[in-house]
Every structure is written in structure tokens, then in C-alpha cells.
Amino acid sequence: MNSKIIDYAQKLVPLSQQEAELFASVFVETKVKKRQYVVQPSFTAKKRYFVLEGAFRAFVVGDDGNDYTISFAIENWWITDYNSYIYQQPATMFVMALEDSIVLQLDFEKEQELKKANHKFETIFRIMAERGLAFQQRRLISNLTQTAEERYDLFIEKYPQVLQRLPQYVLASFLGMTTEFLSKIRNNKVKRK
Amino acid sequence: MNSKIIDYAQKLVPLSQQEAELFASVFVETKVKKRQYVVQPSFTAKKRYFVLEGAFRAFVVGDDGNDYTISFAIENWWITDYNSYIYQQPATMFVMALEDSIVLQLDFEKEQELKKANHKFETIFRIMAERGLAFQQRRLISNLTQTAEERYDLFIEKYPQVLQRLPQYVLASFLGMTTEFLSKIRNNKVKRK
């Protein structure tokens, strides 16, 4: 039943049947309704979430009242406010379901136990963190060096499947622009063709 | 002699005398002259660097010919092109010494051996990656939600000591603005006082 998280883990580190079962056993499957929050500012993120079905976004609300999408997740992706989770400090982000979703919760304490129990699990989380770091760095480079339109093009090229799952305003704020401006970019593309 | 790297590691995970010595033994101390590169685009970053003395910057050169500082490092910080290092793929960044410096090199293969030898070392790298990820995320939020001046103020507040070590153009491109604009921000502050 939790075979998806086992598959995910196996791809990072080979696990025996027993190890796989132990790993999967600490996850709690939960349904999350559309528009429901699993993380909120000023509350500590006690869990991270592995998405089985559905989609999520993590965002902050700036002083200007606008919101800025920091990350999103669909099937087989993880999401939480990592800064809050790893330091166990109050969150600054909202994490919200974009659709009716099903997730596997991993409790912070349980994660620590896993890592103590078997160093293969430590390896799994190490690889996840490293890849996350590399991903963030590529995104930062894209934000610093490219124009809004170039970022949009790059996103389409890299995540064509994801595109259809995200509302336009989520994509826009993920790419660091307003919905209006994204709309104009798309419109320009049509006209030029 | 490599006590700085041992101190660093001990703060993340307690190590026995023996473990500490094993950990430190794989690092190679090297001098790097000002303006010398330790990582270059299209070459794979085979090492990560722990700074004992001096300062470094990692940057990419955009299509426009400008350069964009992705990260920097002074004493007790790490630096490399992580995307290149962890995937062992060609780099996109330059990593350059800003001053005559001394570093401890950690070879990618040696790092893998360390992690195999003792899971405490795995933990060290896991924690480093997690903190790096959290740092990157905070920076991304700052870039997306704040104005150039607010980012500058935040930097001064958080890293006052670092400020004096970095040339203005490195700071500007780290904060995501031009040197000219940073200069104007500073000038405005003086006038307003």
C-alpha cells in the first residue's frame, strides 16, 4: 500500500525487504482537501509530506500582501517548509493543497529514529537534501540571469507535464512574475507565430 | 594542524579521537593565489573546498556577459559548484579566490569512502546539505519578496563582518543588482542621515 514510498527510497539506496518495510512503516497516509493548509506561519512544521495523489504549493506572503510560491509538489515529490522542519522553528510559509490530495506524512521525530536505526536511511535523506540544494541553486541562477520570458520557456521545456497541473497564478509566482505579465508573455508567443 | 575541520565536524556530530583523525586525514591543504580558479565551466568539480584562510566567490557568466555571484565563502565555510560536484557533471560556475587563500580540498571519491566507512560522516554531510538547502531557500525568498535596498540592509544586519571582506561588485552581484545601483543605495543612506 505504501509501495510508492518504497519505490522512491529504493531508487536512492537499495533496501532489503525488511528495511523497506521498516522505512515505510513510519509514514502515515492522510487525505488533504483542496485549499487545506498542512503548514502555516508561526506554527512549527512537524512533518514533511510525500505526495501520493494531488498537488501542493508552498508560498510566503510578502509585506506587500502578494504571495510568492517557493515550491510546489505533485505525485512522488516532497513538500514542507524545510527551514522550519529541519530546525524545528516556527514556519514562515503556507503549504496548501491545490487539489484534493493524499499524502504520506513523515513526523520529524520518526525521521530521527529512522536515521538512528539504519544508516541507509540517513543516506536517503542526505541524497534528498543534496538534490534539493542543487535544484535550488539552479533555480536561483535562472532567477538571477534570465528574463521572465526565458524562465517561462525553460519551465515549459523541463516540466511540460507539470504545466497542466498548476493554475496560472501559481506558475507565475513560482517563476517570479505577476499573473498579468505571464499572461502577456503567452499572448505574445501566440501572436509571433 | 587540520584542527579547524575537526572543530567544524565536532559541532555537527560528536566524534571520537580516532574518528576525528580519520575524517581529517582525507583533506589536502592547498594554497590558492588571488584570482586563481578552483572550478571552471565545462570541467567537472572533483572537489569541494573548506576555507582555512582567505575568501572565494562562485559565479556564473550570463548570456549578457555579466557575472552573477551564486555564493561566496570565507574562513570555515565550504564552497564549490554543488550541482557539478554531487552529480559529477561539468560545472557551469567559476569558483575563484578573492584573496591569497588556504583551503582544505575534499575529493569526491574520498568523500564517498568516508561516508561508507562510518555513518557519522554520512550524518555530517547530510546536515551540511540540509542547512545549505534551508539557506538557499531563505535567500530565494529574500530575492523574490524584497527590494534591492531591503536585501542590502538585511545582508548588513546578518553578515556585518563579511561585508568588509567582499569587494563591492561581488556583494552587488550576490544581492542581485548592479554595482552602480548598490553604490547609489549606499549614497542615499548617507544623505538621508
Add this chain to the structure above:
DNA sequence: CGCGACGTTGATTTGCCTCAACGATTGTGG
């Protein structure tokens, strides 16, 4: 001493935002 690296200042331009108004689509309660 002279040249390159670094920082400053001002004039001009521009990429993207803000604000406002309006269709289209989705969802919901009566």
C-alpha cells in the same frame, strides 16, 4: 609612474509591476 581594477555619479531606457476593468470558468447554496 602608468595602467588596470574598482567605485561613483548622472542621464536615459526598459522590463516588469500596479491598477482597473472586463470575460470566462468554476463552484455552491437555495
Add this chain to the structure above:
DNA sequence: CCACAATCGTTGAGGCAAATCAACGTCGCG
């Protein structure tokens, strides 16, 4: 199951933060 309200995306006018371009002062060092 319809009506009305949100929610979501589009379009246009105007504005601004920051970039670009250009010229110049200063310092350090080879």
C-alpha cells in the same frame, strides 16, 4: 438545476525600480 458569486485569466494604460550606458576619480600594484 439554475443563479449568482467567487475564482481565474486577459487586456490596456500608466508608472517605477533597477538596468544600461557613459564618463570620470581613485587607489594599488607591477
